[in-house]
Amino acid sequence: MVFLVVFVAAIFGNVRCLAVNVTNLANSQPKRVLMLFSEAKDVPGNIMLEQAVKAEMLKDSTDPVVFSSEYLDASHFSGKEHFRVFQNYIGKKYTANDLDLVLAFPSQDYTLAGELPDALFPVVPVVFVAINEMDAPLEISKLGVTGIVQRFDIRGTLGLIKRLQPDTRRVVVIGGSTPTDRATLGRIEEASQSLEGVQFEFWTNRPVAELPGLVRSLPEGTVILLGSILRDVTGQTYYTPQVAQMLAPQASVPVYVLGGWSLGTGALGGSVVDPEDLGARAGQLALRVLAGADPENIPIDVATKGTPMVDWRAIKRLGIKESRVPAGTVIRFRPETLWDEHRDLILILLAVFLAQAATITGLLVQRRERLRAEAEIMNQRTELAHVTRVSTMGQLTSTLAHELNQPLGAILRNAEAAEIFLQKENPDLEEIRAILADIRKDDRRAGHVISRMRSLLKRRSLELKSLDIAELLEEAISMAQPDARARRVFLALQLREKLPAVRGDRVHLQQVLLNLILNGMDSMAGVAASQRLLTVSAKTTGGKTVEVSVSDTGAGIAPDKIERLFEPFFTTKPNGMGMGLAISQTIIEAHGGKIWGGNNETRGAVFFFTLPVDDK
Amino acid sequence: MNLESNTVYIVDDDASFLTSIARLLRAAGYSVQAFDSAQKFLDQLAPGMAGCVLADLHMPGLNGLELQAALAKSASPLPMVFMSGQGDIPSTVQAMRRGAEDFLTKLAPKDKLLDAVRRALERGVQERKSRQHLQELRGRFAALTARELEVLEHVVLGKMNKEIADDLGINERTVKLHRTNLTRTLQVQSVAELTRLVVEAGLFKCEKPE
Numbered sequence: 001m002v003f004l005v006v007f008v009a010a011i012f013g014n015v016r017c018l019a020v021n022v023t024n025l026a027n028s029q030p031k032r033v034l035m036l037f038s039e040a041k042d043v044p045g046n047i048m049l050e051q052a053v054k055a056e057m058l059k060d061s062t063d064p065v066v067f068s069s070e071y072l073d074a075s076h077f078s079g080k081e082h083f084r085v086f087q088n089y090i091g092k093k094y095t096a097n098d099l100d101l102v103l104a105f106p107s108q109d110y111t112l113a114g115e116l117p118d119a120l121f122p123v124v125p126v127v128f129v130a131i132n133e134m135d136a137p138l139e140i141s142k143l144g145v146t147g148i149v150q151r152f153d154i155r156g157t158l159g160l161i162k163r164l165q166p167d168t169r170r171v172v173v174i175g176g177s178t179p180t181d182r183a184t185l186g187r188i189e190e191a192s193q194s195l196e197g198v199q200f201e202f203w204t205n206r207p208v209a210e211l212p213g214l215v216r217s218l219p220e221g222t223v224i225l226l227g228s229i230l231r232d233v234t235g236q237t238y239y240t241p242q243v244a245q246m247l248a249p250q251a252s253v254p255v256y257v258l259g260g261w262s263l264g265t266g267a268l269g270g271s272v273v274d275p276e277d278l279g280a281r282a283g284q285l286a287l288r289v290l291a292g293a294d295p296e297n298i299p300i301d302v303a304t305k306g307t308p309m310v311d312w313r314a315i316k317r318l319g320i321k322e323s324r325v326p327a328g329t330v331i332r333f334r335p336e337t338l339w340d341e342h343r344d345l346i347l348i349l350l351a352v353f354l355a356q357a358a359t360i361t362g363l364l365v366q367r368r369e370r371l372r373a374e375a376e377i378m379n380q381r382t383e384l385a386h387v388t389r390v391s392t393m394g395q396l397t398s399t400l401a402h403e404l405n406q407p408l409g410a411i412l413r414n415a416e417a418a419e420i421f422l423q424k425e426n427p428d429l430e431e432i433r434a435i436l437a438d439i440r441k442d443d444r445r446a447g448h449v450i451s452r453m454r455s456l457l458k459r460r461s462l463e464l465k466s467l468d469i470a471e472l473l474e475e476a477i478s479m480a481q482p483d484a485r486a487r488r489v490f491l492a493l494q495l496r497e498k499l500p501a502v503r504g505d506r507v508h509l510q511q512v513l514l515n516l517i518l519n520g521m522d523s524m525a526g527v528a529a530s531q532r533l534l535t536v537s538a539k540t541t542g543g544k545t546v547e548v549s550v551s552d553t554g555a556g557i558a559p560d561k562i563e564r565l566f567e568p569f570f571t572t573k574p575n576g577m578g579m580g581l582a583i584s585q586t587i588i589e590a591h592g593g594k595i596w597g598g599n600n601e602t603r604g605a606v607f608f609f610t611l612p613v614d615d616k
Numbered sequence: 617m618n619l620e621s622n623t624v625y626i627v628d629d630d631a632s633f634l635t636s637i638a639r640l641l642r643a644a645g646y647s648v649q650a651f652d653s654a655q656k657f658l659d660q661l662a663p664g665m666a667g668c669v670l671a672d673l674h675m676p677g678l679n680g681l682e683l684q685a686a687l688a689k690s691a692s693p694l695p696m697v698f699m700s701g702q703g704d705i706p707s708t709v710q711a712m713r714r715g716a717e718d719f720l721t722k723l724a725p726k727d728k729l730l731d732a733v734r735r736a737l738e739r740g741v742q743e744r745k746s747r748q749h750l751q752e753l754r755g756r757f758a759a760l761t762a763r764e765l766e767v768l769e770h771v772v773l774g775k776m777n778k779e780i781a782d783d784l785g786i787n788e789r790t791v792k793l794h795r796t797n798l799t800r801t802l803q804v805q806s807v808a809e810l811t812r813l814v815v816e817a818g819l820f821k822c823e824k825p826e
Contacts, residue, residue, distance in 0.1 A: 403701070404701075405701035405721065405722045405723055406630045406632065406633050406701055406722065407632065407633075408722070408723055409633050409636070409637075409699075409701070409721075409722030409723055410630070410632045410633040410635070410636040410637075411636070412636075412722075412723060412726075413633070413636035413637045413639065413640045413726075414636040414639060414640075416640050416643075416726040417636065417639040417640040417642075417643045420640070420643035420644060421643055431639070435636075435639065438632065438635065438636060441632070442632055442636075445632070482674065482701075485674050485675065485676050485679075486674050488679075
């Protein structure tokens with residue numbers, strides 16, 4: 001959002017710039033601004049303020065702005081003579097025609113904003129910025145000068161002290177002897193009245209040089225509040241941050257300050273005058289005036305609110321809990337976190353991670369979907385396998401009825417015979433015993449037929465077990481035998497070698513075998529009975545698999561249909577469902593084997609399937 | 617060779633069923649011979665064998681219907697009863713049309729089975745009697761000379777001696793002599809009796825108006 005606003009502003013800025021260029025070419029001269037400072041060039045607060053004002057004006061000005069700066073250095077060179085020389089110098093150096101604005105930064109008094117520019121450049125508008133506890137004199141306003149009077153936020157700073165260190169019982173106040181320094185001390189004294197339970201001590205009579213020794217052993221519960229100190233009792237001149245730097249590293253207690261420029265010296269912080277914020281406000285005011293606003297109509301802005309600001313290192317050093325720092329406090333000198341240092345990299349990495357995570361999640365979801373679909377398909381195949389098995393059973397009904405009726409018939413006849421024997425006068429008990437043994441045998445036989453039928457009809461999933469392949473083939477042959485008899489087909493089982501056990505599901509494999517055998521028998525319907533031969537054989541291939549083949553002497557498979565044999569619903573039989581081979585393929589592949597079919601060299605079709613040898 | 621009229625020849629490839637039904641029929645008082653294949657039964661088939669055949673419809677090698685066909689062509693066309701694990705209509709119809717005595721499932725009630733066997737045996741006896749009678753008759757006709765047979769053929773058509781003599785181009789007296797000889801040989805008293813014998817023996821069928 002912020003970016004958008006800036007972007008829009010930039011566009012409008014450009015548009016405005018173009019408009020000025022076209023309509024006002026003659027006036028596109030750079031704006032000349034003369035900056036007059038009361039203090040020396042090297043006063044830290046002034047340097048920060050000057051840069052902030054310049055930056056703000058350059059940022060928002062439609063025209064180029066050219067700055068000139070002059071420094072009276074009143075703290076070192078007081079007196080009327082020095083001021084006169086300075087004024088002459090300025091008067092000689094600049095003419096009113098050259099200037100579009102005078103920006104004054106008075107400190108001790110407001111002469112720099114009032115008398116001097118009024119005398120030298122009466123037509124040039126003046127804007128001043130004063131960090132001062134004294135109000136601007138009335139004549140300043142009469143001269144049509146506007147500006148900002150920024151006061152130290154003493155109450156705010158005392159509030160911050162109570163907030164950060166609630167146990168504070170004593171405040172040592174240090175200040176200088178210039179009028180500005182004294183005005184500040186007066187304000188502190190005034191504000192101290194509002195703070196109950198805290199004792200204020202004003203160390204104004206001690207030379208600054210002695211102070212570091214004195215602050216070294218201040219007791220707990222004490223804080224130092226550094227006011228303004230441009231000159232001490234001995235007449236030695238200082239800058240406030242300079243004094244802060246002398247005291248804070250030595251002090252046993254925290255040092256609070258009033259100007260943002262004093263931070264970084266080891267001082268803890270305060271509700272300070274932020275030179276950047278003040279510079280920005282002053283820059284905006286200067287631009288308004290440069291743009292043509294009449295200073296007379298702009299009232300002098302007296303600001304007392306500071307910016308809560310702390311030095312993170314001091315907070316840590318003094319063991320103040322970070323949670324005590326009020327929200328909205330500007331925290332300086334916090335070591336850059338990884339985030340601050342490598343924000344872009346982290347964002348890119350994060351994006352990559354997120355993309356990756358999303359991809360992985362996507363893949364996982366896809367995988368789950370696939371697994372679910374596969375399970376569904378498997379389920380349907382089991383279902384379908386059951387259906388085909390039932391239909392295979394349907395084809396085998398005559399077989400099964402026959403198979404079941406054999407033992408049942410035998411039981412019935414035996415029972416009837418026994419009845420007759422028992423009616424005789426001297427029943428032949430040996431015969432009856434033999435009958436009962438036969439009944440029991442046939443009963444078991446009938447039971448086997450039924451359980452085989454049931455297992456074929458049951459819905460079941462694959463249960464892989466070690467299987468004797470020869471036994472499996474014999475079983476399938478014997479199941480198909482009655483049907484083969486009825487259809488006049490000769491069934492042969494060829495096992496030339498001893499076969500290893502395979503891993504498989506007996507019932508499912510029987511289904512495959514029966515399906516292939518029944519298909520083979522179907523294909524031989526049009527062949528003379530004497531030539532109907534169906535051969536089931538098996539051999540080991542490569543030691544790892546057993547290959548089973550079911551070969552017939554029937555009509556064979558049309559070459560164009562061989563490829564489609566295993567497709568579901570593909571059938572060559574008039575009333576076939578076309579599922580037999582498809583299901584057989586599913587079953588064999590579920591065993592890890594392969595199934596394929598083709599024609600014999602001589603006549604008929606042959607189907608093969610492989611099964612893995614059980615290596616356990 | 618078994619000439620007993622109450623012998624039941626059982627043919628079934630299922631050993632267990634074969635034993636049980638043989639046991640039942642034996643208990644019911646029949647003489648029983650069991651075979652586990654149709655071929656084995658046919659191999660020991662001899663002319664003049666009596667009894668009936670109880671055969672399974674589905675068998676490897678020759679099945680029941682094929683056995684029936686082979687038996688019909690043989691010198692001992694014994695009556696047959698079929699059994700099947702599960703009967704199917706086409707086989708049943710075919711078997712019955714070819715003269716099977718009955719077609720039973722293997723689970724048919726005992727009474728129905730014994731009844732079928734009894735009927736088959738009775739029919740066997742009947743058929744055997746008529747076959748023997750026919751054989752005896754044909755034996756008598758076989759004693760006639762070719763000329764006597766020619767004369768006989770004309771006699772049973774009701775022709776007079778003179779007509780026969782003209783037809784055959786022989787003397788009327790010679791015709792008379794042949795007639796005397798053949799009635800003596802056939803031991804008949806009248807032309808009516810002679811005609812009955814000819815019909816019974818099924819001679820000259822092609823010339824008999826339907």
